Amino acid sequence: MSTATLAARTSQGFSLRSSLSRNRRWALITSYVFLVMFAIFFLIPPYYMVVTALKSDAEVARMATNPWIIADGVTLDQFKILLTQTDFLIFFKNTIIVTVCTVAITMVVSVFAAFALGRMKFWGSGILATGIFLTYLVPDTLLFIPLFQIVKAIGLLNSYWGMVLVYPTLTVPFCTWIMIGYFQSIPKELDEAALIDGAGHMQMLTKIFIPVALPGIIAAMIFAFTVSWAAFVYPMTFLYSADQQVLTVGTVTSLIRGDVYKWGMLMAGALVAAAPPLVIYAFLMDYYIAGLTAGATKG
Amino acid sequence: MADTVQTWIPTRVPTRAPALVGARLPSSARQLRLFLRRRSTIAFFMCLPLIVIIAGLVLYPACYSIYLSMLNKAQTRFIGLDNFRFLLSRDVFRMVVEQTAIFALSAVFFKALIGLITAHLVNNLPAKGQRKWRGMLLVPWVIPLALSSLGWWWLFDPTHSAFNYILESLGFSEVGWLSDPYWARFSVILVNVWYGAPFFLIMYLAALKSVPEQLYEAAEIDGANAWQKFVHITLPMMRNIIAITVLFSLIVTFANFDIVQIMTAGGPRNMTHVFATYAFMLGIRSGDLPLGAATSLFMFPILAIAAVLILRGVRKRGREIG
Numbered sequence: 018m019s020t021a022t023l024a025a026r027t028s029q030g031f032s033l034r035s036s037l038s039r040n041r042r043w044a045l046i047t048s049y050v051f052l053v054m055f056a057i058f059f060l061i062p063p064y065y066m067v068v069t070a071l072k073s074d075a076e077v078a079r080m081a082t083n084p085w086i087i088a089d090g091v092t093l094d095q096f097k098i099l100l101t102q103t104d105f106l107i108f109f110k111n112t113i114i115v116t117v118c119t120v121a122i123t124m125v126v127s128v129f130a131a132f133a134l135g136r137m138k139f140w141g142s143g144i145l146a147t148g149i150f151l152t153y154l155v156p157d158t159l160l161f162i163p164l165f166q167i168v169k170a171i172g173l174l175n176s177y178w179g180m181v182l183v184y185p186t187l188t189v190p191f192c193t194w195i196m197i198g199y200f201q202s203i204p205k206e207l208d209e210a211a212l213i214d215g216a217g218h219m220q221m222l223t224k225i226f227i228p229v230a231l232p233g234i235i236a237a238m239i240f241a242f243t244v245s246w247a248a249f250v251y252p253m254t255f256l257y258s259a260d261q262q263v264l265t266v267g268t269v270t271s272l273i274r275g276d277v278y279k280w281g282m283l284m285a286g287a288l289v290a291a292a293p294p295l296v297i298y299a300f301l302m303d304y305y306i307a308g309l310t311a312g313a314t315k316g
Numbered sequence: 317m318a319d320t321v322q323t324w325i326p327t328r329v330p331t332r333a334p335a336l337v338g339a340r341l342p343s344s345a346r347q348l349r350l351f352l353r354r355r356s357t358i359a360f361f362m363c364l365p366l367i368v369i370i371a372g373l374v375l376y377p378a379c380y381s382i383y384l385s386m387l388n389k390a391q392t393r394f395i396g397l398d399n400f401r402f403l404l405s406r407d408v409f410r411m412v413v414e415q416t417a418i419f420a421l422s423a424v425f426f427k428a429l430i431g432l433i434t435a436h437l438v439n440n441l442p443a444k445g446q447r448k449w450r451g452m453l454l455v456p457w458v459i460p461l462a463l464s465s466l467g468w469w470w471l472f473d474p475t476h477s478a479f480n481y482i483l484e485s486l487g488f489s490e491v492g493w494l495s496d497p498y499w500a501r502f503s504v505i506l507v508n509v510w511y512g513a514p515f516f517l518i519m520y521l522a523a524l525k526s527v528p529e530q531l532y533e534a535a536e537i538d539g540a541n542a543w544q545k546f547v548h549i550t551l552p553m554m555r556n557i558i559a560i561t562v563l564f565s566l567i568v569t570f571a572n573f574d575i576v577q578i579m580t581a582g583g584p585r586n587m588t589h590v591f592a593t594y595a596f597m598l599g600i601r602s603g604d605l606p607l608g609a610a611t612s613l614f615m616f617p618i619l620a621i622a623a624v625l626i627l628r629g630v631r632k633r634g635r636e637i638g
Contacts, residue, residue: 044440044542045441045442048437048440048441051437052449052453055433055453056453058510059455059456059510059514060455062464062467062471063455063456063459065467065471065478066470069470077476080475080476083481084476084481085482125365126366126369129365129366130362130365130366132362133362134359137356137362138356138359139355139356139359140356142363145363150627151627154564154619155378156567156570156571156592156619157573158572158573158595158612158615159381159571159612159616160374160377160381161595162595162599163377163378163380163381163384164377165599165600165605166380166384167377182373185369185373186369186373190370218355218358243460247460247461247462249462249574250574250596253573254600264460265460265462265463266462269462269463269578280470280476283466284467284470287463291464295455298454299451302454306450306454309519310518
């Protein structure tokens, strides 16, 4: 390469660089413009739910004013009605019981299974691991009708204990799958050293695997929590009386009474019901996202 | 926590290891075999609860579903494939198949597209702001779908629709979001896209971060523009994760229940029914469990194909990562 072309190239390089930085700035500005548009699209429903929940019934019913803003002033009446005059608190209590039990069952079952499958190879363990992943892909809407018969036969129809029975099918496969991934990423030397030290399998699990894979365990717990909090098909199918109902179904069915929908109260109910997952997400976003992405990248 | 464990090991091992290894080595292979057999027995027992759950509450219902779908309504007589034949002969069911396909394919396409665009936009931002935007854009995914569907229903409410307020103030005529069959189809797809796009955003953003920066630098030196970089670097590097995410979303969208059940319950004129809501209507609402089971089972072939493809993709991805 001659010096002339080299010089031409470098000068071209300089102009290229300045145009690049200008391009970058423009790219950044367009990025922000489009991101704001997408953010508006994503946040319209939660915004509108909040606005409606803070209005008085009279303002919700009045059609002339702009529905997107609160004109008559903020009021918490809807929340007061929700908590005092409806079964909402019963739904909330039921949901907490079901979710806590489901998360506990899920974690015990999946941590043991993942430890066995990820570390202690045994006959059929490979097939079982694949089977678990495939089970995770079986949707609840494929099984709700046969499960209706089974739950009925067991005698748990219209009881939230039936939910404690069936929710683990939604959570255990995925949690086991991501825990296998986390456990496998722990260096082999660690358990060999523990074995040499005379640790049993239980000690190995509680003293090494659980502490080291704690981020994975938290991610799995968050997953189990959000799935059982948001489950809809099974309670919609198996529960029909208010004292056994959970939040998701209770809010969209039992709170609707008569022909006139009390939208302010409904939105207040939806917001309170959605609050626990949102709070967990706000504080543990990184674990939440780790659990979300782990399914496809680990294992 | 990880650090403490790792520092704990090297200090203890050298002191005790020699004695133990020395004691164990002379003993024959029999003892090792015994140890291994004991180990696999323990492993099996650790898996037992999982096996019981999967066998009892997934495999058994799945098989039972096939048997159930071959009974008559009262579940007293075996009628073979009559339920399936009956469904296929009905116009409503054909419409359900059509609507499920439209619903799933178009929703997944737009979810993937919006996810890809927003992931790129967020990735373009300076590292400091990315967290905040990512956190904000994931909110639809975090709200339980049943509850956000209720919010959307209120947005689409025939008399008070907040969207119609905007349309009217801009001089357009109002839209029957959930009362007009075709608008209702559009609305349920819109809600699904709204709910699912953030999932794609997160998956793609994670994948974008794993593309080595040097590739882009090399391309830039070679004079590649943004589009060329996207087509020749980003897409090939992300191909696998895109495939996995799309297939996974296809399964979930095909089997979706919440949105349609809450917003339209299949109406108007059964135009928005998907497999799940139609199965619910036949099986639970009308009490014909076998027919409902048969309807659900129509989802199975599509889901099985997608599941096998996902499994292949995940395995490949696992090997790529190492």
